[in-house]
Amino acid sequence: EDQVTQSPEALRLQEGESSSLNCSYTVSGLRGLFWYRQDPGKGPEFLFTLYSAGEEKEKERLKATLTKKESFLHITAPKPEDSATYLCAVAGQAGTALIFGKGTTLSVSS
């Protein structure tokens, strides 16, 4: 069964304190791993797609990496505006249906 597990559920950081969010996955025939950011009451905002082990993508203070079993979202020197829930999702053999993890809620205080 395809499955996505994110950890930790919640993470509190001080401004400037770098850390990583984890996304472990089990999927038949990975067709893509996706990171989204979601602010309360709003739709998920697309961040990154990773397709194969070893791939890395960067955007501002965020860097996503992928291995054969997990992905990390590294946050370097976070700011309060980075506070949000970060969702990880995978597309498996079926393609169109994304399988979401439960998300990590990040709080960054100044």
Add this chain to the structure above:
Amino acid sequence: DTEVTQTPKHLVMGMTNKKSLKCEQHMGHRAMYWYKQKAKKPPELMFVYSYEKLSINESVPSRFSPECPNSSLLNLHLHALQPEDSALYLCASSQVGSNSYEQYFGPGTRLTVT
């Protein structure tokens, strides 16, 4: 442009009302989706349209009726809802038939059933 729009932003309806949610995208995507999201939970897939045809229905109750009038528009017709149907309803779109499966989401409609 990676924008998906949804209307209305908020909707309050009684259990006997009929209402509709609307979604629009102009990215040339041929797959469109409806998701339901409860507080502190991930989005839960309801329906998938591919080339304007319903391809996935995740055993959603018949009080939710999707419609895809053309490649840019997606509607969700609501009738005789229950209070437990109160949630954030999200629309998304993506390409079909390529190696790119990322979905772009709209801002959502916050639905409250009284």
